[in-house]
Amino acid sequence: MGGVRPRFVVPSATTTTTALLFLSLLLHAAVAADPPFTCGAGAPPNIPFCDQRLPVERRADDLVSRLTVEEKISQLGDESPAVPRLGVPAYKWWSEALHGVANAGRGIHLDGPLRAATSFPQVILTAASFNPHLWYRIGQVIGVEARGVYNNGQAEGLTFWAPNINIFRDPRWGRGQETPGEDPTMTGKYAAVFVRGVQGYGMAGPVNSTDLEASACCKHFTAYDLEKWNGDTRFAFDAKVTAQDLEDTYNPPFKSCVEDGHSSGIMCSYNRVNGVPTCADYNLLSKTARNDWGFYGYITSDCDAVAIIHEVQGYAKTAEDAVAYVLKAGMDVNCGTYVQQHGAAALQQGKITEQDINRALHNLFTIRMRLGLFNGNPKYNRYGNIGPDQVCTQKHQNLALEAALDGIVLLKNDGNALPLSKPNVASLAVIGFNANNATTMQGNYFGPPCVSLTPLQVLQGYVKDTKFVSGCDSAACASASIPEAVQAAGSADYVVLFMGLDQNQEREELDRVDLTLPGMQQSLIESVANAAKKPVILVLLCGGPVDVSFAKANPKIGAMLWAGYPGEAGGIAIAQVLFGEHNPGGRLPVTWYPQDYTKVPMTDMRMRADPATGYPGRTYRFYRGPTVFNFGYGLSYSKYSHRFVTEGTKPPSMAKIEGLKAMATTAGAGTASYDVEEMGAETCDRLKFPAVVRVQNHGPMDGKHPVLLFLRWPNATDGSGRPATQLVAFENLHLKAMQTAHVEFEVSPCKHFSRATADGKKVIDQGSHFMLVGDDEFELSFMA
Numbered sequence: 001m002g003g004v005r006p007r008f009v010v011p012s013a014t015t016t017t018t019a020l021l022f023l024s025l026l027l028h029a030a031v032a033a034d035p036p037f038t039c040g041a042g043a044p045p046n047i048p049f050c051d052q053r054l055p056v057e058r059r060a061d062d063l064v065s066r067l068t069v070e071e072k073i074s075q076l077g078d079e080s081p082a083v084p085r086l087g088v089p090a091y092k093w094w095s096e097a098l099h100g101v102a103n104a105g106r107g108i109h110l111d112g113p114l115r116a117a118t119s120f121p122q123v124i125l126t127a128a129s130f131n132p133h134l135w136y137r138i139g140q141v142i143g144v145e146a147r148g149v150y151n152n153g154q155a156e157g158l159t160f161w162a163p164n165i166n167i168f169r170d171p172r173w174g175r176g177q178e179t180p181g182e183d184p185t186m187t188g189k190y191a192a193v194f195v196r197g198v199q200g201y202g203m204a205g206p207v208n209s210t211d212l213e214a215s216a217c218c219k220h221f222t223a224y225d226l227e228k229w230n231g232d233t234r235f236a237f238d239a240k241v242t243a244q245d246l247e248d249t250y251n252p253p254f255k256s257c258v259e260d261g262h263s264s265g266i267m268c269s270y271n272r273v274n275g276v277p278t279c280a281d282y283n284l285l286s287k288t289a290r291n292d293w294g295f296y297g298y299i300t301s302d303c304d305a306v307a308i309i310h311e312v313q314g315y316a317k318t319a320e321d322a323v324a325y326v327l328k329a330g331m332d333v334n335c336g337t338y339v340q341q342h343g344a345a346a347l348q349q350g351k352i353t354e355q356d357i358n359r360a361l362h363n364l365f366t367i368r369m370r371l372g373l374f375n376g377n378p379k380y381n382r383y384g385n386i387g388p389d390q391v392c393t394q395k396h397q398n399l400a401l402e403a404a405l406d407g408i409v410l411l412k413n414d415g416n417a418l419p420l421s422k423p424n425v426a427s428l429a430v431i432g433f434n435a436n437n438a439t440t441m442q443g444n445y446f447g448p449p450c451v452s453l454t455p456l457q458v459l460q461g462y463v464k465d466t467k468f469v470s471g472c473d474s475a476a477c478a479s480a481s482i483p484e485a486v487q488a489a490g491s492a493d494y495v496v497l498f499m500g501l502d503q504n505q506e507r508e509e510l511d512r513v514d515l516t517l518p519g520m521q522q523s524l525i526e527s528v529a530n531a532a533k534k535p536v537i538l539v540l541l542c543g544g545p546v547d548v549s550f551a552k553a554n555p556k557i558g559a560m561l562w563a564g565y566p567g568e569a570g571g572i573a574i575a576q577v578l579f580g581e582h583n584p585g586g587r588l589p590v591t592w593y594p595q596d597y598t599k600v601p602m603t604d605m606r607m608r609a610d611p612a613t614g615y616p617g618r619t620y621r622f623y624r625g626p627t628v629f630n631f632g633y634g635l636s637y638s639k640y641s642h643r644f645v646t647e648g649t650k651p652p653s654m655a656k657i658e659g660l661k662a663m664a665t666t667a668g669a670g671t672a673s674y675d676v677e678e679m680g681a682e683t684c685d686r687l688k689f690p691a692v693v694r695v696q697n698h699g700p701m702d703g704k705h706p707v708l709l710f711l712r713w714p715n716a717t718d719g720s721g722r723p724a725t726q727l728v729a730f731e732n733l734h735l736k737a738m739q740t741a742h743v744e745f746e747v748s749p750c751k752h753f754s755r756a757t758a759d760g761k762k763v764i765d766q767g768s769h770f771m772l773v774g775d776d777e778f779e780l781s782f783m784a
């Protein structure tokens with residue numbers, strides 16, 4: 001979504017309609033607190049678009065058929081004006097809910113009776129929990145709070161442009177913080193369960209109603225993950241993506257969002273992919289998303305993404321061409337006013353037909369009907385009883401705390417520097433600009449939080465004698481008050497530093513140039529560590545990874561935590577982890593690379609390494625160089641062990657699967673393989689098998705513990721482009737100290753063991769495959 005504000009004015013819906021709107025507002029004065037709706041008392045009688053017994057598809061078509069061409073074109077921007085003669089209110093398509101209902105965007109107004117909503121941690125931290133059930137419940141809270149705000153008359157729309165599920169491909173990306181990380185399987189899972197929660201669906205299983213509690217939108221489709229690098233901006237960037245990378249990295253989250261999450265929205269991105277602007281790409285929007293994946297919903301452009309097709313990219317020769325390209329490609333609504341402004345001319349010039357406009361409007365009005373906005377007063381509708389008391393409930397706030405607790409990653413804990421024991425801490429020095437900044441804790445795309453306590457405020461409640469020195473005034477840390485910090489550190493029993501990044505270092509439109517901590521931060525940390533009586537504790541607040549090799553190696557830094565941007569309850573969560581009231585179990589959802597990685601051009605979209613040119617590849621799946629911390633890394637106050645249970649792990653007997661042998665083909669490198677599409681759903685179902693893992697918490701503390709199941713291919717460097725390892729499944733367990741549990745994963749070789757070939761086909765190789773969990777491996781062979 002765009003930080004760019006649309007540069008044009010919405011063409012007004014003529015003065016007469018404004019007068020009519022005013023009149024209808026007067027008529028409705030008695031119910032001024034109601035949210036806007038249509039088809040209530042006073043609606044034209046027997047009008048099909050108001051008839052709830054008819055399928056929404058028919059109702060939408062009926063409504064569209066009643067609109068004049070001018071009215072139709074007016075509906076194609078994110079601010080859609082009212083059509084008063086039909087009782088249709090204005091609608092704002094653009095609302096945000098990345099990690100809680102936010103007032104970024106235009107549709108949500110948290111300045112009325114309701115002034116806050118639950119603010120969960122920034123997504124990258126929530127992802128680190130590896131806990132789909134948590135992700136789902138966060139989505140559910142967003143759906144409920146969205147309705148609460150809407151029913152309270154403080155929303156002009158219920159279409160939320162979240163989640164952001166682009167792969168966090170490069171550690172410098174300013175918006176990586178908004179995503180679930182670098183792994184396509186995990187990102188796909190996050191997309192599916194978050195969307196299901198927001199839309200009011202069950203966490204899994206069939207979705208048997210087209211009703212929407214709120215509408216989610218997977219963005220930015222596709223291969224968008226660069227703001228600005230060395231002169232390339234996201235508006236002009238042409239991402240060169242191979243068929244192989246598209247198939248197994250860039251598109252899987254979107255496929256899962258649509259197929260498993262049943263998302264009702266997709267946003268096409270600013271960038272081009274292999275020359276074609278994504279919003280103008282029929283293959284991507286209509287063929288892949290709608291036809292191949294069965295997408296049922298609306299497609300919005302990113303903000304001003306239609307204008308840039310002509311004005312920045314020059315892909316369209318005229319404004320009318322840009323309008324024609326996007327409507328013919330399958331985009332439905334333009335964030336901005338470009339289509340509203342140039343639609344009539346495009347029609348006049350014969351570049352689009354009224355049918356193209358109707359197609360888009362059909363999708364748009366279907367969504368509004370699925371949201372129940374054409375069913376009369378929403379008070380009497382399915383979600384009408386969700387009141388303002390459902391926003392910022394204690395339960396929701398507890399979930400924000402749970403999310404922060406479950407995400408926090410323990411990066412280092414030499415000599416059990418953590419947890420601290422309260423009775424031993426008579427005095428505490430809290431040092432760092434990130435200890436007491438409530439805004440930084442929210443990351444981006446947030447609304448006013450229900451409550452907010454900074455780590456400093458909470459720690460002051462734990463230890464009476466707490467001294468605070470900010471050290472520098474922001475993450476830039478151009479100058480540091482080192483003597484003051486050293487003085488405080490030397491005179492306290494314990495020292496906790498809060499360093500890292502903030503939104504002036506990484507955000508939308510701002511990628512980092514370096515991976516190291518900015519400015520004087522390292523000097524400050526080292527000086528403080530030298531002055532302290534005991535090894536210090538370093539808490540990093542940042543979204544993207546930082547190169548803290550110096551801190552990892554420094555024995556005077558006893559422990560390190562990564563706490564992302566932890567949201568409204570982040571201060572409490574950090575204190576609970578520091579004092580051992582919570583046993584950290586989060587795992588890094590991205591690789592932490594050394595500073596040296598910045599020599600890689602951000603514009604190089606290739607995931608696979610190219611040893612011939614020294615290109616190192618990207619993410620744990622393909623990058624084999626040195627790391628600061630690996631994907632999936634994270635310590636705990638307890639020790640855990642993992643073992644495959646051989647009696648329970650029963651790979652299928654391939655020989656028994658009829659016809660499989662005949663399907664094996666030798667493609668390229670000499671390894672015979674099976675084409676997954678050719679195998680078909682039935683054979684794939686018969687290949688599914690259980691993998692059982694025994695997990696033990698060896699103590700000393702109870703804890704939540706994500707169990708990550710990877711697949712390892714034996715020959716990652718044979719030119720086939722296989723990832724070295726690939727996360728295939730994960731589950732977050734809660735285990736008491738000394739408790740043992742068994743986790744059963746359903747493994748689907750077609751889904752989990754297949755790889756994408758150079759031309760984007762999915763195949764399973766014959767021969768050895770290894771499943772990995774912790775240090776344990778389980779070998780299985782595919783041969784028929």
Ligand SMILES: *[C@@H]1O[C@H](CO)[C@@H](O)[C@H](O)[C@H]1NC(C)=O
Pocket residue numbers: 200201202207208209
């Ligand atoms: C879907 O159907 C099941 C079983 O009939 C029911 O329990 C569930 O509530 C339904 N879900 C929705 C969202 O209507």
Ligand SMILES: *[C@@H]1O[C@H](CO)[C@@H](O)[C@H](O)[C@H]1NC(C)=O
Pocket residue numbers: 437438439440473474502503504
């Ligand atoms: C908090 O941090 C933000 C950047 O994330 C900065 O703009 C703001 O000035 C800081 N506030 C204070 C009080 O330091």
Ligand SMILES: *[C@@H]1O[C@H](CO)[C@@H](O)[C@H](O)[C@H]1NC(C)=O
Pocket residue numbers: 671714715765766767768
């Ligand atoms: C992996 O490579 C080794 C040595 O090159 C070869 O013997 C083996 O057959 C290969 N295995 C697969 C599954 O390709």
